[in-house]
Amino acid sequence: MTTAMNDNKVDQDHLVLLSQLYPGVYTQMVPQQGEPKPRRRRKKNKGGENGVTAAKKRKLSADQVNLLEMNFGNEHKLESERKDRLASELGLDPRQVAVWFQNRRARWKNKKLEEEYTKLKTAHENIVVEKCHLESEVLKLKEKLSEAEKEIQRLTERVDGVSSNSCSPTLSMEAMDAPFLGEFGMEGYGDIFYMPETNYIHGMEWFNQYM
Amino acid sequence: MTTAMNDNKVDQDHLVLLSQLYPGVYTQMVPQQGEPKPRRRRKKNKGGENGVTAAKKRKLSADQVNLLEMNFGNEHKLESERKDRLASELGLDPRQVAVWFQNRRARWKNKKLEEEYTKLKTAHENIVVEKCHLESEVLKLKEKLSEAEKEIQRLTERVDGVSSNSCSPTLSMEAMDAPFLGEFGMEGYGDIFYMPETNYIHGMEWFNQYM
């Protein structure tokens, strides 16, 4: 039905189809509410004062939108059962209800994406700071460990120098062998994804940099 | 205030709406090529000569879109210089060119947002892993430090027990005082923004969970 307009003999079909555009019954033309029932002019109305207003884009009333929104809140999908019921409740063409839901879904998706982006952005910034702290903590701990190792070395030499009994060896230090630094080899690839261009411009304003 | 802009738009709106009345004849019927661009301050365009042909098409042709896209690629903003030139090149109303650019910018913004989201998401996941590694490294280092401290304690006692000379004090250990654990107090607020619900669903597919 909606695909029936690809030929040139469009007159009748289009008038029928466009009865959706000019319902005459539903959906007041929002900007001016005192619109005197636009008769179907459908030819270039030279008068300019109303020929245009008669063709204003049909906008749904607040009540209609409220009801649609409530239904959308309950369930984003729209089975034809609900569609027809809603259409008759609202005095709209079922096609309009379907279109409304489609658009609503698409735009909800974009809105949600924006929200998720900002949330993820703050999360990322937070975690970057935390990672920074952790890195400096690791450095400090390694330094301390190095100092401790030196101290142990010194004390061990003193112990060995004073008394050569080797009882109670440093059994708990078997893990303190070689490196002490560079554990996990993480110093190299830590900053690949820092995204420095997104440095702390809050909200979505940074986007306007590219427009 | 907002009532202004309607003088220049009414006739255009009228023409556009006529085109909506006859969408069947859309496929590229460029009305007039050599339109002399009587833009600027045109009120009540007496559309006698092009009143009928003004029923333009919906849907731009591929060539038109290509040219528009090229221009958009060069520069997203559209100054009226370029707009008028483009309009005459394409045989479109400057208004259409402006609308096309506006919509194109909006779409581009959404697309970019999606890209940035996925990029940021992977960056976030990477940094989460890195933070995890750092945390475990911190734990390991602290453990080692604890062991080292114990060892130092043991050695110190042995040294003190064997010989009471206090030369070469543990000067380099002045920083190894109290806590050894809980540095930076970071164990508490590390996971506030982990967003566990976005656990490794790649691309934008996770979004369909909500639709």
Next chain:
DNA sequence: GTCTAATCAGTCGTAAGAAA
């Protein structure tokens, strides 16, 4: 059939700048 994605266009609010 409906759905999504892409597209076109109308409306509204607003802000910058020109004109009175």
Next chain:
DNA sequence: TTTCTTACGACTGATTAGAC
């Protein structure tokens, strides 16, 4: 200054093509 003009972004309704 205030008012008028113009352009833009955000939102909205609608159409089309294509996947399923």
